Amino acid sequence: MRVLAFTLGLFGATGVAEAGKIGAGMLDAMPRAEVVVLGEVHDNAEHHMNQARAVFSLKPRAVVWEQMTAETASRVPLDLSDREAVARRLGWAESGWPDFEMYYPIFVAAGRARHYGAEVPRELARRAVSEGALAVMPDGPGLRRLLPEAEQAAREAEQLAAHCDAIPVEVLPGMVQAQRLRDAYLAEAVLRALAEVGPPVAVITGSGHARRDWGVPAVLAEAAPGLSVLSVGQIEGVAPAAAPFDMWVVTEAVPRQDPCAAFR
Secondary structure (H helix, E strand, O other): OOHHHHHHHHHHHOOOOOOEEOOHHHHHHOOOOOEEEEOOOOOOHHHHHHHHHHHHHHOOOEEEEOOOOHHHHOOOOOOOOOHHHHHHHHOHHHOOOOOHHHHHHHHHHHOOOEEEEOOOOHHHHHHHHHHOHHHHOOOOOOOOOOOOHHHHHHHHHHHHHHOOOOOOHHHHHHHHHHHHHHHHHHHHHHHHHHHHOOOOEEEEOOHHHHOOOOOHHHHHHHHOOOOOEEEEEEEEOOOOOOOOOOEEEEEOOOOOOOOOHHHO
């Protein structure tokens, strides 16, 4: 699968010169792909509205969620008219994810799409940290690939920064294993959705999992060569010159307390 080359072809067909930073309005006329991975910063409401716009444009047959287990996704009702009732049915308030009000527009935009859950249960994520992702998911897509040293180091550095430089360095390889397990869960759910209902499939996940270099798109490239995948990241703050996505939207950062303050 040549994700970027495919994307550039799509963009040429839709009048966009090249992949890169886009305005949110572009999400109302998404390029076609069999799988579209829509990244987010989890607590940014604007990101979820942007995902809803993209999903409404895509009209996917399936939506894969990082935020729901397979069992939870099976409880998504056909009647989505009552937001609070849907949240209760899904047990969202107890899930640990940001307020359901942020995610609700995506459900509405998805219409009659089938929902697939790909959340890794906490106990399995912990096991991946201590035993490795393959111990949890022996046939997991992408998990048998040995990471190049540079990629392993970059992933570990990202995990250290995400945890305020406050975790022991010996834990970092296990944290990378847990992230790889999450990518594998998402990719497996995508492949199941494609087999059961067909494309297009939208994926709702953190922008880290939307990365084309080592996230879900990379796992799908190995598991299903030839599958067309488009990655859309969302970034807060200053627009980067380049980013590891086919397209990316830059938004204002959400005011939030410094998560690292407690470690200083």
